[in-house]
Amino acid sequence: MTNPSFNQLKREERRANRAFLSFFLSNRIVILLTVLSLILFFIVPLVKLVFLSFQSDTGITLNHYTEMLKQDRLWKTLKDTFIIVICSSVLSIILGVVAAWFMAYTDIKYKKTLHMTILLSFVLPSYVLTLSWSSFMGNQGIVAGIMQWFNPEAAPWSMYSYGGIIFVMGIHHFPLVYLLTVNVLKKIPRDLEWASRASGAGKWKTFYLVTFPLVLPGVTSGGLLVFLASLDNFGIPAFLGIPKNISVLSTLIYEEIIGFGPSAFARGAALSVILGAIAIVGTLLQWLAVRRIKSADTVITDHSPRYMLGKHRMWITGAIWTFLMFITIVPLFSMVSTSLKKAYGLPFQTANLTLDNYKYILLKNPKVWQSIQNSFVLSITTLGICLVIGSLLAYARVRKPSWATKSAELAIALPYTLPGIVFGLAMIFAWMEPIPGWNPGIYGSIRILFIAYVCRFLIL
Known part of the structure; x- marks a missing residue:
């Protein structure tokens, strides 16, 4: 006779096998x-x-690339792209590093509020910031009104220019550098800086020999991130550049696509491959920079100030607030005031508001x-x-x-x-x-x- 326990074991084994097979x-x-x-x-x-x-009516070809490389417009666009992207990245790096140093190393007042205000210029969509500045610096804007009090013939700096694109792009992206740099600065051991000062090095020499090499990975990573963001940005160069025939790669792709024609999509795709290749190289470099930051991390993040501003504390705080208000709040106010006017060009008076x-x-x-x-x-x-x-x-x-x-x-x-x-x-x-x-x-x-x-x- 068959053992009942043996049959039960067999049934359990079959159920387990079915469950494993199902899983x-x-x-x-x-x-x-x-x-x-x-x-x-x-x-x-x-x-x-x-x-x-690479596709054409005759099959796979390099004609789209070779034809574009022969065009002066592409080379001018590449030159304009790198001028705008590099110059705006340098501006972002300078602003981001200065802001990060004051926030990490000094006893400047209202740090939490300042931190949020610094991020505001990046939180605002780029086209909103662009509209604000074009309204602020326009012929009917606030700056033009102030200048014409002193000289009726005076005209403000045109935002529809290389300088305008670089400036707006630079102030829009500098919080990226700030965010990556401020955390690295707070993790630099102050013992190293004290040792340098104790050995006779001054403030600037200590910064050059100790602080700057340790913060460089953060600055590099932030700079490369800004480079990629500037390369990717479409709204700012489209709004300020296209009216003045200033093209970057992102706007040139758009112009190619909307231009239609038998090979418009293929040319746009070829330009996209070029732009994508540049972006991927930049991303790899940025990733390597981030890895250097991680390898240099310390356990403790030091939030206490290392430099006391003393009697300069109030005016430095005021200067930073004034700058932040100037690059974000004031242009936004100009755009809001324009939206309340009955017609564009009317002075900002109660009778003209609606x-x-x-x-x-x-x-x-x-x-x-x-x-x-x-x-x-x-x-x-x-x-x-x-x-x-x-x-x-x-x-x-x-x-x-x-x-x-x-x-x-x-x-x-x-x-x-x-x-x-x-x-x-x-x-x-x-x-x-x-x-x-x-x-x-x-x-x-x-x-x-x-x-x-x-x-x-x-x-x-």
């Missing part, structure tokens, strides 16, 4: 779906963009409320999806490190590495016809914005 298959299915999703949403758009840049502009926008224009609704729906939905999927991917990357999780991390990082206009163009090419002969109707709808947002910001 193994479900695990494999999840991994397969994840890989397919990464390829479809993150890799295919970029591959299509690169492929289109709320009709806001009544039309908020009560008589249904497109505004549709736009607000779309913005909130996209933002909240993207936030929820990125929190869930991003957390799961992060958990897998940390708890189960392998070549697969590293590859997944690299795949979701690529869209954020590329300039926005490059990734936007890749999404258009991918979702117009994901599979040859099949158009799912995603392009031209809000769904493509949702897909692009999730792909772009998932790495964060």
Whole structure:
């Protein structure tokens, strides 16, 4: 006779085998779906963009690249791009390092409020900051009004110029340098600086020999991040540069695409590949700089001041507040005052003020409320999806490190590495016809914005 306990063990073994097989298959299915999703949403758009840049009616060709490289306009655009990006990055680095030093090393007053105010110029969208400054420095702006009190023929500095683009871009991005530099400064051991001072070195020599080498990784990382942000920025050079025929690579891509023509998309794709390659190189350099910061981290973050400003404390605090108000609050006030006028060009007087502009926008224009609704729906939905999927991917990357999780991390990082206009163009090419002969109707709808947002910001 068969032992009952033996039969029970056999049944338990079969159940365990079925459970393991079910888990193994479900695990494999999840991994397969994840890989397919990464390829479809993150890799295919970029591959299509690169492929289109080499595609022509006769097959694969380098003609789009060779033709553009022969054009004087491309070389002028490249020169303008690097002039604007490098000069604005230098301005951002100077402002960011000075602000970080005062916040980390001195006993300047109201540090918490100052910290938030410094970030304001970056929190404001670039096109809002651009509109503010163009209104502030315009012929009917506040600066023009003040100058004409003294000289009726005087005209303010035009923001529609190289200098205007560099200035607005520089003040918009300097908080990035500030954020990376201030934390590094607070982690520099003050014992090293005391030892340098005790050995006879003065303040400047101590800064040059001790402080500057230790803070350099933070400054470098912040500078490269600003370089990438400036390379990516479309709103500032488009608004201030296009009216004066000043083009950078991001605006040139836009002009190529809207210019149509038989090879407009291919030329735009080729320009996008060039811009994307520059951005990827910059990202790798920035990543190396961040690694140097991490390797130089100390355990303790020192928040106490190292230099007492003494009798200069009040006027230095006032000067910093005045500067921050000048670059953010005053231009915003100028834009708000313009929005309250009955007609552009009228002086800012009580008789010329009205709320009709806001009544039309908020009560008589249904497109505004549709736009607000779309913005909130996209933002909240993207936030929820990125929190869930991003957390799961992060958990897998940390708890189960392998070549697969590293590859997944690299795949979701690529869209954020590329300039926005490059990734936007890749999404258009991918979702117009994901599979040859099949158009799912995603392009031209809000769904493509949702897909692009999730792909772009998932790495964060």
